Amino acid sequence: MRIAVIAGDGIGKEVTAEAVKVLDAVGSAFGRRFEMEHLPWGADHYLRSHETLPPNGYDLLREFDAIFIGALGDPRVPDNRHARDILLGTRFELDLYVNYRPVKLLDDRLCPLKGRTPKDVNFVVFRENTEGVYVSIGGRFKAGTEDEIAIQEEINTYKGVHRILRHAFEYAKANGLTKVCMADKSNAMTQGHALWQRVFKELTPQFPGIVATHYYIDALAMYMVLDPGQFEVIVTNNLFGDIITDLGATFQGGLGMAASGNIHPGRTSMFEPVHGSAPKFAGKNIANPIGAISSMALLLETQGAKREAAAIDAAVLAAVKENQVTSDIGGKLGTREAGDFIAKRIHD
Numbered sequence: 001m002r003i004a005v006i007a008g009d010g011i012g013k014e015v016t017a018e019a020v021k022v023l024d025a026v027g028s029a030f031g032r033r034f035e036m037e038h039l040p041w042g043a044d045h046y047l048r049s050h051e052t053l054p055p056n057g058y059d060l061l062r063e064f065d066a067i068f069i070g071a072l073g074d075p076r077v078p079d080n081r082h083a084r085d086i087l088l089g090t091r092f093e094l095d096l097y098v099n100y101r102p103v104k105l106l107d108d109r110l111c112p113l114k115g116r117t118p119k120d121v122n123f124v125v126f127r128e129n130t131e132g133v134y135v136s137i138g139g140r141f142k143a144g145t146e147d148e149i150a151i152q153e154e155i156n157t158y159k160g161v162h163r164i165l166r167h168a169f170e171y172a173k174a175n176g177l178t179k180v181c182m183a184d185k186s187n188a189m190t191q192g193h194a195l196w197q198r199v200f201k202e203l204t205p206q207f208p209g210i211v212a213t214h215y216y217i218d219a220l221a222m223y224m225v226l227d228p229g230q231f232e233v234i235v236t237n238n239l240f241g242d243i244i245t246d247l248g249a250t251f252q253g254g255l256g257m258a259a260s261g262n263i264h265p266g267r268t269s270m271f272e273p274v275h276g277s278a279p280k281f282a283g284k285n286i287a288n289p290i291g292a293i294s295s296m297a298l299l300l301e302t303q304g305a306k307r308e309a310a311a312i313d314a315a316v317l318a319a320v321k322e323n324q325v326t327s328d329i330g331g332k333l334g335t336r337e338a339g340d341f342i343a344k345r346i347h348d
């Protein structure tokens with residue numbers, strides 16, 4: 001399996017090193033060869049070369065079986081240009097329309113919601129990943145004056161809405177789940193989100209075993225906190241999905257715990273922790289590597305390496321149960337030591 005690795009910026013570099021360490025451990029435990037190519041793209045590279053990624057960058061990525069990304073974002077690049085090209089650019093150019101973000105609590109003690117246990121917090125969020133407000137269509141008129149007008153369009157296409165909603169239903173069906181909840185803001189966004197309503201109603205009868213529900217996104221945020229156990233599959237647009245998956249991450253113990261995949265089924269896909277580069281934590285060996293390590297497990301699972309992915313998940317669970325983890329979730333280990341524990345568990 002050939003994997004492109006973009007460690008990126010800040011704690012992205014540190015957590016990626018641990019995910020790579022764990023993948024090496026999986027390779028030797030299961031007698032498999034993972035060929036990893038490290039691409040230097042990130043803020044340092046951009047500031048040095050004025051290039052965010054090379055002109056053939058996306059084509060290069062398409063040659064790999066999968067892509068792993070740490071995080072991108074650096075205070076020295078205030079407009080976040082490199083992150084836009086590398087992270088969002090890859091989502092768009094490789095047409096990775098499914099942002100798959102499982103929200104799974106591993107241990108009661110990690111959850112900030114009163115009395116909630118792993119059986120209450122176990123759902124997946126599918127975030128549309130190629131449209132919405134992220135397309136950066138718009139502009140500013142009379143910028144910098146008191147007459148400034150700023151326009152940022154939200155793009156919703158039938159094709160884009162249909163394929164993410166269908167994916168959510170298909171995922172539920174394939175995994176023996178019976179509940180799909182779609183969230184939009186169709187009471188205010190009466191044009192774009194009417195399309196979500198229409199397509200959801202069109203698809204629902206095609207999946208007779210599945211109970212399809214709808215919440216407005218504001219109510220969904222409230223229900224996620226109040227009664228997370230009611231959810232199995234949530235599907236929503238790009239921006240709302242971004243926001244509710246940081247909320248979901250807190251249920252799991254914080255941003256350091258949450259994993260994600262940017263997927264186009266059957267094509268080269270990209271895996272990354274939900275968190276960013278957390279500049280104030282960078283270089284201190286304190287970042288939690290579990291989100292990154294669990295993203296590597298999602299990568300393997302998507303590539304059909306189910307036993308290898310399960311081995312990582314089991315080692316992560318053991319680390320949590322035995323409190324061999326970083327301080328954000330109550331442990332005493334540094335980033336490297338937390339990664340060592342998980343890698344060693346896989347060897348044992």
Ligand code: NAD
Nearest residue numbers: 070071072073074255256274275276277278279287288328
């Ligand atoms: P962030 O996710 O980097 O950090 C927010 C806070 O979450 C941190 O201060 C820390 O308290 C906690 N946190 C995050 N990751 C953690 C970890 N692994 N272990 C322990 N605690 C962790 O979000 P931000 O501060 O809003 O953004 C920082 C930079 O990262 C920005 O440039 C932003 O654009 C970028 N960003 C990139 C990605 C990505 O590459 N996918 C995602 C989100 C943000």
Ligand code: IPM
Nearest residue numbers: 072073083087088242274276
């Ligand atoms: C994420 C991040 C990105 C997003 C940022 C860095 C543009 O927050 O992957 O969740 O909004 O998609």
Ligand code: MN
Nearest residue numbers: 242243246274
């Ligand atoms: Mn985000």
